[in-house]
Amino acid sequence: MKITLAHGSGGQSTKELIEKIFAASYKNPVLDMMEDSAVVGGSAKIAVTTDSFVVNPLFFKGGNIGRLAVCGTVNDLLMRGATPKYLTSAFIIEEGAELSELKLIAASMAQAAREAGVIIVAGDTKVIEGKGGIYINTSGVGFVEGDDYASFKCTQGDAIIVSGSLGDHHAAILSHRMNIKNDIASDVAPLCDIVKNLQNSGVEVHAMRDITRGGLGTVLNELADASGKCFELSESAIPVNPQVKSFVKLLGLNIMHMGNEGKLVAVVSKKDAEKALEIIKNSKYGKDAAIVGYVSSGNGVVMETSLGGKKKVGILIGEGLPRIC
């Protein structure tokens, strides 16, 4: 069965769609009240974020747009040292979308929300003319109990730790789009375990970012700009899945500009570097973590290449495109 404009009318069809798909999947006492807004418990300091998800294809190896919509927002909350608590979920659906796909997407959102320990407390559904596309916006609230992490806190000597291999999500999506057969799966995941374990251990984390669009290169440039420090990397220390490495090479892409959806970079006080690395490695989704460099005085992001040269790492400009000659 396909979604029609009637599903967005606000009438009976909308009610059925919401009850059968969204309310049934997300089930929790706050949402179940079906009021105009959700009333929830709070905290003295909260983190708030919002993100829209427009990925194409909707389903890809390792996940789908639903899992992505939960993990993306949850991870953004975590990166400020917050404990994610509540999400809202707004769907914009083009007529012609398959109801069965919508069900799978909502089920993935519910599953990812359970994994991340958040509840989806409010939602919205709109149906527009189109060709069966599905777009999701999620907003999230998290409680901040300890120190919040912030880019400007990066200090000379800090270790730069990435939680695992780079580029997996980007390469998985691109493989789908280009119809290239391989085993590369998206790494889309909520990074709660890594962040919680770091917080509980008392290691001094100064800043944390999830490595999404723009890749590690873009994220570190933002941290370098905000902190007025130089981020020095060692190319040979950067974890990359061998299949992704070949894929990147084949298409002439730059791994430093390829996005993940389940990896973070943590900037940690030098004294705690090894301990933090061990903690991340022993956390869910962190087994391939590595220290990839250190913060120094100066500015920008520089990398010692595997060959022994030095180069600047820039931010992503435009799309990452394959070579043509």
Next chain:
Amino acid sequence: MDKIREIADFLKTYDGEEVTLMEVCGTHTASIVENGIESMLSDKIKLITGPGCPVCVTVASYIDKLCELSKFDHTCVCSFGDMIRVNGSCGSLHDAKAQGGRILMVYSPLDLIDIAKAEPDTTFVFAAVGFETTTPLYAVLLEEIIRQDIKNIKLLTALKTMPAVIDRVLSSSDKITGMIAPGHVSVITGSDIFKPFAKKYNLPFVVAGFEGEQMLLAIWALTKLKDKGEVKNLYTEAVTGKRNETSYALVEKYFTPCPAAWRGLGIIENSGMRLKEEYSRFDAGSDGLYDDFIPKGCSCHEVIVGAKQPCECPLFGKVCTPLNPVGACMVSHEGSCFNYFNKKG
């Protein structure tokens, strides 16, 4: 690895006569930047970029024609990504799209087959740029179009060949002491094609692959071979002395040599390829696209022949950046300005 360390030491401490090496191929330029190679060389070894980025050497009238076609009814212009942001005399394909033109970025010309079959009422025009390496791909596309009797794919060609432009660059420069020959092109042409130029200008050509080690080895070999008119092939796993006859046969079936317009260099005889008369039905109007337009202050035309370094251009990094490129060399990921900007900031 020990050998590479030795070579790296030699290159870092080299104190002989100054050498200036041109890498012709855009992929070599990208490899030099990716591997941080310039930081590994002594001040006596200079690297300059040549005319080997297909986007950078394309003239404005070609871009203008693509923009015009994109606005025709039932027409879609398909292109590799880099071409989309290059300015013609009145904007880029990117601008044309904002004005209602239909433009599609594709990763391979062969993608057009399925795209065109799904939309038979639209003519899909591929922006067919490239060197000896890419032209066989267009020939394969044509084979497939003919085999499947697809009526709605055309090419707008700006195909280039290397020998004549290499001759032009060397005849107008007295500072180049060695050439890193284009690696991908050599796979098709064979390395012997550079022998006449090595002799004529009494300087070495080295054919190299794209790994960092290969680049170091090539620079080392060119430094050692200074003033020797020799061709050395380090890329033996992919390149032989002889040309790839299969590719040539395929290309010659559909294309024929022609004069070509190069950005900033004007028309160079026998430096391009166009569709043969009998296949002109696949041509979207490629003839006579010779007019160039160099934006005021832009030095791309000097940068692509190594006469100027990107930072010597008055627009570099100020008016012209990868986000707001004025000249083509700042657009392409193989362009010297783009790479130089990312390296130096």
